[in-house]
Amino acid sequence: MTFDFDVWCSQKLACVETALDGFIDASSPADMGVVMRYGVLGGGKRLRALLVFAASEAMHGNTDAALRAACAVEMIHAYSLIHDDMPCMDNDVLRRGKPTVHVAYGEAQALLAGDALQALAFEVLTPDAEAIPSHVQAKLCRLLARASGLDGMAGGQAIDLASVGQSLTEAQLRRMHELKTGALLKASVEMGAACQASFNGALDVLKLGGLAQYGSAVGLAFQVVDDILDVTADAATLGKTAGKDAAQNKPTYVALMGLDEAEKYAHQLLDKALAALDQCDLTQDTALRELAIRLVKRQS
Amino acid sequence: MTFDFDVWCSQKLACVETALDGFIDASSPADMGVVMRYGVLGGGKRLRALLVFAASEAMHGNTDAALRAACAVEMIHAYSLIHDDMPCMDNDVLRRGKPTVHVAYGEAQALLAGDALQALAFEVLTPDAEAIPSHVQAKLCRLLARASGLDGMAGGQAIDLASVGQSLTEAQLRRMHELKTGALLKASVEMGAACQASFNGALDVLKLGGLAQYGSAVGLAFQVVDDILDVTADAATLGKTAGKDAAQNKPTYVALMGLDEAEKYAHQLLDKALAALDQCDLTQDTALRELAIRLVKRQS
Numbered sequence: 138m139t140f141d142f143d144v145w146c147s148q149k150l151a152c153v154e155t156a157l158d159g160f161i162d163a164s165s166p167a168d169m170g171v172v173m174r175y176g177v178l179g180g181g182k183r184l185r186a187l188l189v190f191a192a193s194e195a196m197h198g199n200t201d202a203a204l205r206a207a208c209a210v211e212m213i214h215a216y217s218l219i220h221d222d223m224p225c226m227d228n229d230v231l232r233r234g235k236p237t238v239h240v241a242y243g244e245a246q247a248l249l250a251g252d253a254l255q256a257l258a259f260e261v262l263t264p265d266a267e268a269i270p271s272h273v274q275a276k277l278c279r280l281l282a283r284a285s286g287l288d289g290m291a292g293g294q295a296i297d298l299a300s301v302g303q304s305l306t307e308a309q310l311r312r313m314h315e316l317k318t319g320a321l322l323k324a325s326v327e328m329g330a331a332c333q334a335s336f337n338g339a340l341d342v343l344k345l346g347g348l349a350q351y352g353s354a355v356g357l358a359f360q361v362v363d364d365i366l367d368v369t370a371d372a373a374t375l376g377k378t379a380g381k382d383a384a385q386n387k388p389t390y391v392a393l394m395g396l397d398e399a400e401k402y403a404h405q406l407l408d409k410a411l412a413a414l415d416q417c418d419l420t421q422d423t424a425l426r427e428l429a430i431r432l433v434k435r436q437s
Numbered sequence: 438m439t440f441d442f443d444v445w446c447s448q449k450l451a452c453v454e455t456a457l458d459g460f461i462d463a464s465s466p467a468d469m470g471v472v473m474r475y476g477v478l479g480g481g482k483r484l485r486a487l488l489v490f491a492a493s494e495a496m497h498g499n500t501d502a503a504l505r506a507a508c509a510v511e512m513i514h515a516y517s518l519i520h521d522d523m524p525c526m527d528n529d530v531l532r533r534g535k536p537t538v539h540v541a542y543g544e545a546q547a548l549l550a551g552d553a554l555q556a557l558a559f560e561v562l563t564p565d566a567e568a569i570p571s572h573v574q575a576k577l578c579r580l581l582a583r584a585s586g587l588d589g590m591a592g593g594q595a596i597d598l599a600s601v602g603q604s605l606t607e608a609q610l611r612r613m614h615e616l617k618t619g620a621l622l623k624a625s626v627e628m629g630a631a632c633q634a635s636f637n638g639a640l641d642v643l644k645l646g647g648l649a650q651y652g653s654a655v656g657l658a659f660q661v662v663d664d665i666l667d668v669t670a671d672a673a674t675l676g677k678t679a680g681k682d683a684a685q686n687k688p689t690y691v692a693l694m695g696l697d698e699a700e701k702y703a704h705q706l707l708d709k710a711l712a713a714l715d716q717c718d719l720t721q722d723t724a725l726r727e728l729a730i731r732l733v734k735r736q737s
Contacts, residue, residue, distance in 0.1 A: 162587070165587045165588075165592060166587065166588075166592035166593070166595050166596045166616065167592070167595035167596045167598065167599035167600075168595075168599070169587055169591070169592060169595040170587065173587070216552075217552075220548055220549075220552060223548065225543075225544035225545045225548060226545050226548065243525075244525035245525045245526050245598055246595075246598075248520055248523065248525060248526065248548070249520075249591055249594055249595050249598070251552070252516075252517075252520060252551070252552075252555065252585075252591050253586045253587045253591035253592065253595075255552065255555050255556070256555070256582050256585040256586030256587070256589075256590075256591060257582070257586050257587060258582075259559050259578055259581070259582035260579070260582035260583055260586055262578070262582075263575050263576075263578045263579035263582060264579075265579070271571045271572035271574070271575040271576075272571035272572075272575075274571070274574075274575035274578070274579075275563050275571040275572075275574035275575045275578070276563075276571075278559055278562070278563045278574070278575070278578045279560070279563035279564075279565070279574075281559070282556050282557070282558075282559035282560035282562075282563060283560055285552075285556040286553045286556030286557050286560055287462070287465045287466065287469055287470065287473070287553045287556070287557060288465075288466075289556075290556075291469065291549050291552050291553035291556060292465060292466035292467070292469060292553065293466070294549055295466050295467035295468075295469040295546075295549050295553075296466045296467045298467065298545055298546075298549070299467035299468075300467075316466065
């Protein structure tokens with residue numbers, strides 16, 4: 138039977154949406170669950186979740202662990218968007234074609250919903266049930282925490298804030314994006330691989346290394362394409378404000394290298410991601426390949 | 438040799454301060470580490486850390502795990518204060534006798550530093566080293582995540598926000614505080630107990646149950662005393678703005694039951710905490726006893 142990537146995507150998207158719906162209780166204290174659900178459900182490409190699923194399947198991972206890991210990375214991603222959109226940060230009013238969380242519910246609720254989503258991500262990774270071995274739970278928390286904090290997403294966001302109006306070298310720009318968006322995308326791949334329940338000794342070191350390289354390349358490619366789309370797409374297609382980076386004088390790959398070179402660079406990174414799969418005998422893994430290709434060719 | 442509680446406290450406080458100093462790197466991206474250190478180091482009673490140490494010692498826990506758990510709860514506590522003080526929440530300018538983080542560094546930095554501290558708490562609980570068994574790492578993450586999120590601190594904060602100017606019943610007020618401050622204080626005790634590295638089967642169920650009861654009583658007593666001090670202490674002693682709850686028309690135990698009854702209630706809760714220790718053969722545990730007593734008798 139041929140692998141149908143579109144069918145695979147639809148199935149996984151349905152799984153993660155149902156699971157997220159179940160994990161965030163609408164009847165929670167002071168309607169906080171309603172605010173969290175608004176920020177998480179019913180939108181987004183779920184790229185991080187798809188990377189978790191693809192990597193887990195490539196490594197024959199524990200399926201419950203993969204589902205929880207997929208929800209956890211999406212919760213972290215959603216919380217970061219909620220906080221980034223707030224007036225004291227990017228002050229954005231439109232996200233996925235809807236008013237941002239603080240516009241819809243107020244700043245205090247947005248702040249708290251983001252905080253609660255970060256905690257929920259780690260709660261989802263550490264169920265009481267013995268179905269997921271504790272060493273897998275601990276490793277998933279370790280990967281997610283590192284990718285979310287000072288040496289990952291939050292650190293990258295801090296550099297981003299500090300660099301508005303500054304001119305960065307390519308190395309500085311790459312470092313910012315490796316942290317800001319790359320770390321969580323790479324962690325999604327590594328968390329998927331970590332769902333394999335064998336103890337460390339038995340893990341396939343070659344495959345883990347290849348997947349980490351794949352994750353790094355895909356993470357950076359994502360950001361380069363994001364910068365390109367900020368210039369080439371319109372708000373209706375993007376579902377968020379377009380042209381914002383240039384308007385805020387933010388350093389981007391397009392500003393640094395021009396549109397043509399940025400597009401070339403995105404394709405080089407795609408080649409690098411696919412080569413990493415080849416080198417660790419995952420050439421035949423259609424989901425990982427297709428995810429990388431579609432990520433670079435996306436229009437929004 | 439007699440146990441000297443004051444010496445014990447000084448030793449533990451020095452340990453946790455040194456460890457926190459080591460965990461938060463000042464040279465991190467865009468000075469974010471500097472902001473985090475400002476919010477965490479050099480202040481606070483470290484009550485949560487002391488509860489972790491006391492419970493861990495009562496259960497003969499792994500000392501490295503206890504130190505990491507102590508730092509993790511203090512990081513969560515510090516992040517919650519940083520976010521609570523922000524203009525969109527309590528809008529407070531003074532904390533531990535110093536300008537609050539957003540006053541000193543700006544709102545965006547305060548928001549990000551809080552976010553990064555929450556992630557760091559989970560990172561600290563999940564070291565690569567095998568010195569802490571993975572089932573202990575997973576359990577510590579589980580307890581901390583539950584106590585921090587929607588069914589704990591963040592949920593309580595949401596109720597608090599929603600209840601300004603409302604009149605609450607005692608049951609509603611207790612529920613708010615059980616979540617807002619009680620959950621993390623109770624989790625501190627439970628995380629200390631979880632540092633015992635034996636697998637579940639070998640754990641002392643009686644002692645764990647007693648410690649959980651102790652943690653609940655101490656958590657609630659802390660808040661009742663907080664409400665009393667908001668009325669009776671001045672800003673210089675408190676290190677934060679006094680009389681704020683009443684000014685903001687926030688529901689408190691003093692507003693609900695009057696000062697005398699609130700003081701009686703605090704002592705009843707202390708008795709309950711001490712009785713819980715007696716019932717699980719931890720009567721002789723001086724650190725746990727003294728912590729409960731001093732918490733109720735504190736002046737700031």
